[in-house]
Amino acid sequence: MIDDILKDAKIRMGKSVDSLENDLSRMRTGRAHPSLLESVKVDYYGAESPLSQVANINTEDARMLTVTPWEQSMVAAVEKAIINSDLGLNPNTAGTVIRVPVPPMTEERRRDMVKLVKGEAENARVAVRNIRRDANGDLKELEKEKEISKDDLRKGEESVQKLTDVAIKQIDEVVGKKETDLMEV
Numbered sequence: 453m454i455d456d457i458l459k460d461a462k463i464r465m466g467k468s469v470d471s472l473e474n475d476l477s478r479m480r481t482g483r484a485h486p487s488l489l490e491s492v493k494v495d496y497y498g499a500e501s502p503l504s505q506v507a508n509i510n511t512e513d514a515r516m517l518t519v520t521p522w523e524q525s526m527v528a529a530v531e532k533a534i535i536n537s538d539l540g541l542n543p544n545t546a547g548t549v550i551r552v553p554v555p556p557m558t559e560e561r562r563r564d565m566v567k568l569v570k571g572e573a574e575n576a577r578v579a580v581r582n583i584r585r586d587a588n589g590d591l592k593e594l595e596k597e598k599e600i601s602k603d604d605l606r607k608g609e610e611s612v613q614k615l616t617d618v619a620i621k622q623i624d625e626v627v628g629k630k631e632t633d634l635m636e637v
Contacts, residue, residue, distance in 0.1 A: 453594055454608045461587040461612055465580050465619035472576040472623060476630045479565060483633075484517045484554040486510065494533040496526070503533065507550075517552040524548050557634075565634050573627040577620055584616045 477487050492503040503509065507521040507530055521530050531550055534543045543552045557565070588609055595605040 453599060454591065454604060454611075457587050457590045457594075457608065458611050458615065461583050462615050464583045465615055468576050468579040468583070469619055469622045469626065471579075472572060473626050475572055476569060476626065479569065479630070479634075483514050484511050484552075486517065488539065488554070489517065489519070489534065489537075489552070492533050492537045492539075494526070494530055496529070503530065506530065512551070515554050515556070517554065519543070519550040519552060520548060521550070562634050566631050569627055569630050569634065573623055576623050580616055580619045580623070584612055587612045 478491055486504075486509040489503050489509055493500045494503050494506050496506050503519070506523075506526055507519045510518045510520075512518050519530060519534070521527050527545060527548060527550065531543050531545055534541055534550070534552060541552050541554065543550045545551075591600070591605050591608040591612070594600045595602065600608070
């Protein structure tokens with residue numbers, strides 16, 4: 453029973469860290485990366501589809517992305533979707549290839565992005581703490597129903613705290629890497 457609670461808490465905390473990494477990977481650092489366009493949706497014959505499902509996205513160099521739609525008729529729709537996204541990018545079309553220059557970020561914008569990163573990190577920490585609270589609550593419920601002893605409860609709570617400490621450390625590492633990326637010129 454205790455092992456199930458710990459296993460569930462570990463999985464959920466891992467998902468919180470993964471979610472943070474995923475959210476931060478979408479934040480623009482001033483360098484071109486295909487994941488930058490992951491959130492762009494294209495009107496593909498009446499259905500909203502992710503850009504990666506209607507086009508090939510590549511990095512040409514540190515400041516340029518190339519988007520090659522699989523169908524020539526989709527070039528205009530893809531270009532429109534990139535323009536309408538909230539990424540602030542201005543694509544240039546050359547035949548069937550769409551070049552998307554990624555402008556360098558200003559110092560002020562970098563600092564704003566770091567603040568956003570720290571806010572996302574705090575949300576992830578709160579999620580991990582909520583998982584800890586849930587796990588400890590489940591353990592206390594088992595102890596209340598006399599299914600585990602007080603010693604088992606204490607050991608279980610210590611194990612949950614160790615899992616929490618590991619997850620918080622992982623969050624701090626992810627945030628540290630992202631801050632370094634953002635402040636790099």
